[in-house]
Amino acid sequence: MKTLFLSSKQVKRLLTMKDTLKAVETAFRHAGMGTVEMPCKVYLFFPKHNGDIRVMPSYIPPLNISGVKVVNVHPDNPKKGMLSVMATFILIDPRTGFQQAIMDATWITMMRTGAAAGVATKYLARKNANVLSLVGTGAQANTQLEAMMIVRKIKKVKLFDARKKRAEEFVGRYQKKYRAAQFRIARSLEECLADADIVCTMTPVRKPIVKAKWIKPGCHINAIGADAPGKEELEPAILKKAKIVIDDWAQASHSGEINVPLSKGIIKRRNIRAEIGKVVAGLKPGRTNDADITVFDSTGLGLQDLTTAYLVYKLARKKKVGRWLEII
Numbered sequence: 196m197k198t199l200f201l202s203s204k205q206v207k208r209l210l211t212m213k214d215t216l217k218a219v220e221t222a223f224r225h226a227g228m229g230t231v232e233m234p235c236k237v238y239l240f241f242p243k244h245n246g247d248i249r250v251m252p253s254y255i256p257p258l259n260i261s262g263v264k265v266v267n268v269h270p271d272n273p274k275k276g277m278l279s280v281m282a283t284f285i286l287i288d289p290r291t292g293f294q295q296a297i298m299d300a301t302w303i304t305m306m307r308t309g310a311a312a313g314v315a316t317k318y319l320a321r322k323n324a325n326v327l328s329l330v331g332t333g334a335q336a337n338t339q340l341e342a343m344m345i346v347r348k349i350k351k352v353k354l355f356d357a358r359k360k361r362a363e364e365f366v367g368r369y370q371k372k373y374r375a376a377q378f379r380i381a382r383s384l385e386e387c388l389a390d391a392d393i394v395c396t397m398t399p400v401r402k403p404i405v406k407a408k409w410i411k412p413g414c415h416i417n418a419i420g421a422d423a424p425g426k427e428e429l430e431p432a433i434l435k436k437a438k439i440v441i442d443d444w445a446q447a448s449h450s451g452e453i454n455v456p457l458s459k460g461i462i463k464r465r466n467i468r469a470e471i472g473k474v475v476a477g478l479k480p481g482r483t484n485d486a487d488i489t490v491f492d493s494t495g496l497g498l499q500d501l502t503t504a505y506l507v508y509k510l511a512r513k514k515k516v517g518r519w520l521e522i523i
């Protein structure tokens with residue numbers, strides 16, 4: 196029996212945002228219906244080397260797919276000419292435990308993170324939302340933009356980054372691709388957020404930078420940056436008045452945007468409206484009013500990686516991409 200090996204380049208060629216959105220929506224729907232198995236991420240820390248690895252197993256019985264992602268975070272890697280985040284996914288056949296595929300999941304991680312916000316925006320943002328604000332224009336911002344462009348008719352993209360050059364490079368990359376939208380680099384965060392219908396926050400800050408008074412009624416926020424204990428980007432006053440939707444209670448309460456306000460008692464579990472899966476499955480309401488402020492707290496689920504990796508596997512087989520090797 197042979198296992199399919201796929202490199203980062205091959206995965207990148209196979210995966211489109213349109214398909215990834217569908218795969219992630221499927222993952223969320225199964226999570227909402229409770230037809231999944233997904234233990235919490237396991238962290239292994241390398242304090243001597245300022246890094247860690249995270250192991251994320253998951254299983255969706257009705258689809259008969261399972262697998263595990265191993266992903267690291269080593270912030271000092273760029274100094275060594277390496278990526279700080281690298282991931283590998285092992286797709287495992289639940290019937291036998293055999294490794295169907297081993298693939299790079301670095302690009303899958305980026306795409307499924309953009310797609311998670313895309314699915315949340317599809318369900319939570321106003322239908323006529325057309326002004327997008329991107330806060331932080333680093334690596335994650337690319338797939339956030341791609342996903343937003345698919346789920347809503349975006350007319351204006353406003354950007355802000357603490358390093359202006361990064362915002363300029365970002366506009367350089369996308370202005371031509373999305374000619375119908377007007378791109379504008381804001382001089383301040385306040386200016387970036389003024390009149391925003393959809394906001395994606397993607398900074399590594401540990402103290403809130405987005406103020407409640409800058410967010411207008413009807414706005415939808417994808418809070419992406421906070422993905423570890425102690426991190427937060429939004430002033431808690433935003434969460435107090437918003438309809439909060441999270442990706443997973445165990446993960447979000449431990450390391451998502453809600454982790455700090457929860458630990459300080461500023462918000463309680465009863466203030467969380469739903470997990471996104473319940474909204475996607477139609478079991479809980481999302482936005483109920485055009486004036487609602489909605490917040491999606493994303494931490495990233497193993498299930499998102501699983502449905503996306505399975506999609507890559509199917510496409511690779513169909514298009515005869517990758518190398519089949521005997522490892523057992």
Ligand SMILES: NC(=O)c1ccc[n+]([C@@H]2O[C@H](COP(=O)([O-])OP(=O)(O)OC[C@H]3O[C@@H](n4cnc5c(N)ncnc54)[C@H](O)[C@@H]3O)[C@@H](O)[C@H]2O)c1
Nearest residue numbers: 331333334335356357358397398399419420422493494495
């Ligand atoms: N929720 C998830 O599933 C998920 C997945 C991947 C990464 N993340 C998190 O998202 C965040 C961004 O990741 P990335 O890979 O894009 O990082 P990155 O370093 O590529 O980009 C971050 C950007 O934020 C900018 N920035 C920093 N402080 C700022 C401030 N105060 N105001 C405006 N801009 C500021 C930086 O200049 C940089 O351009 C990180 O905290 C990361 O841990 C979350």
